[in-house]
Amino acid sequence: MITSERIHQIIHGRRAHQAPALLRHPETDRYALVGAALFDSAIGNLREGLAIQVAGATIVQVCPPHELPEGIPIVDVAGCYVMPGLIDAHVHSEDWHAPLYLANGVTTVRDVGCALAAVLARRKQWNAPAAAAPRLVCCGPLLDSPGKTWRAMGSIVSSPEQAVAMVDRWVAAGVDQIKLYASLNEACFRAALQRAHEHGKLVLAHLQDCLDARAAIEAGVDGIEHLSGFAEALWPERRAAGEGWRRLWAELERDRVQRLVELVVARGVWLPVTRVVWHRLDAAWSPFDPDHPENRYVPWPLEVWWALHYGGVMSAGERVEWSRALAGMQLFTAALIEAGARVIPGSDAPFIKVMPGFGLQDELELLCECGMAPAAALTAATRLAAQALEVSHLVGTLEAGKQADLLVLAGDPVASLRNLRKILAVVRGGVWHRPELLLAQAVRHAATANFAELRRFDEFY
Numbered sequence: 001m002i003t004s005e006r007i008h009q010i011i012h013g014r015r016a017h018q019a020p021a022l023l024r025h026p027e028t029d030r031y032a033l034v035g036a037a038l039f040d041s042a043i044g045n046l047r048e049g050l051a052i053q054v055a056g057a058t059i060v061q062v063c064p065p066h067e068l069p070e071g072i073p074i075v076d077v078a079g080c081y082v083m084p085g086l087i088d089a090h091v092h093s094e095d096w097h098a099p100l101y102l103a104n105g106v107t108t109v110r111d112v113g114c115a116l117a118a119v120l121a122r123r124k125q126w127n128a129p130a131a132a133a134p135r136l137v138c139c140g141p142l143l144d145s146p147g148k149t150w151r152a153m154g155s156i157v158s159s160p161e162q163a164v165a166m167v168d169r170w171v172a173a174g175v176d177q178i179k180l181y182a183s184l185n186e187a188c189f190r191a192a193l194q195r196a197h198e199h200g201k202l203v204l205a206h207l208q209d210c211l212d213a214r215a216a217i218e219a220g221v222d223g224i225e226h227l228s229g230f231a232e233a234l235w236p237e238r239r240a241a242g243e244g245w246r247r248l249w250a251e252l253e254r255d256r257v258q259r260l261v262e263l264v265v266a267r268g269v270w271l272p273v274t275r276v277v278w279h280r281l282d283a284a285w286s287p288f289d290p291d292h293p294e295n296r297y298v299p300w301p302l303e304v305w306w307a308l309h310y311g312g313v314m315s316a317g318e319r320v321e322w323s324r325a326l327a328g329m330q331l332f333t334a335a336l337i338e339a340g341a342r343v344i345p346g347s348d349a350p351f352i353k354v355m356p357g358f359g360l361q362d363e364l365e366l367l368c369e370c371g372m373a374p375a376a377a378l379t380a381a382t383r384l385a386a387q388a389l390e391v392s393h394l395v396g397t398l399e400a401g402k403q404a405d406l407l408v409l410a411g412d413p414v415a416s417l418r419n420l421r422k423i424l425a426v427v428r429g430g431v432w433h434r435p436e437l438l439l440a441q442a443v444r445h446a447a448t449a450n451f452a453e454l455r456r457f458d459e460f461y
């Protein structure tokens, strides 16, 4: 039973309070969280003195505790911080990733490339009301031209007519957004983009062989992954030499950068820059660290797949070149953030030592290295990413009517993003999960993965 004396005790005791080591979960499906500071992603800052009332899967209201209904059961979160669940805008999902995402506070993901039937089946499963999995928004397969592409998650078209027909097929099957891939030729790119927009679908692109970022943005693309196509747009003259980002660090050409950044901002293009992938590509070329704490979650067939495809060793010269490229991308990302571009976090898990969930945590810290403030990173991972995934009506903010996708943290994530890893409870659609149990489940999966899965990994990508 809530009394005004109890509310006073919880609110005013908060600062003196330590967050509890083990949080008591609610015992009914109607309750209120009282005593925490809330991260309000609508304003991008903390708010004190507010309670969150939940019924089933939904937030009923966010209000001062004295406005709560008489007698509502209280979850005492004094000393804690509560925020909306995190969103990863760029993943390639598999069933076993679910507990790793939730354990890291990721309650929504966007799959940007997967075999069609597999991802639609997974979306149905993961979006079920009480699923112990993040919500899933999906693009279906990657649309690409003949050549080198991913076997199972790519779909090849040879003409604009085929590209249009493929988009029609995917939209009829129920994909949420459309992803255009690296080798897609310009005529197919433009035809697919136009068709997807006629269907009202957002279009994301991984650019490489044909259009550069400026051309893709001018054509109307809605999102660009991995900062692809930007170096080509900045230095078309370097394209033939394959220099890409490697020279930017030495000669930041402010005018060119500024003009492109202005175009990105004016068009509101979504940018999951996936810095974590570029970092891991660098690290993956050196021998793997066998003692890395995340290794226990890696099923050995995936470890083998990583080693086979990304296990080479870089020469000293290559390493210097790669460091220059990383520095160039970092400077450009910083320019984007400074100008207010829509940079959002994406991990590209499970590629190259990027573990689901952990990878998003790393990505947020890497964005802060580019000048994004922690509060802005939290906003990008919640409210902004929800907009990019077109799920703002469901998640991304703590508001009446939204899904109860919440994180209860033991530390202040605005003061330090490291506190985002101190998760006491993950609530997804009103269902409470303990991270340590989810991680134990992931360890069991990794330990029992069998040889059949090695073939699956190889075929899958």
Ligand SMILES: [Zn+2]
Residues within 6 Å of the ligand: 090, 091, 092, 112, 113, 348
């Ligand atoms: Zn990807």
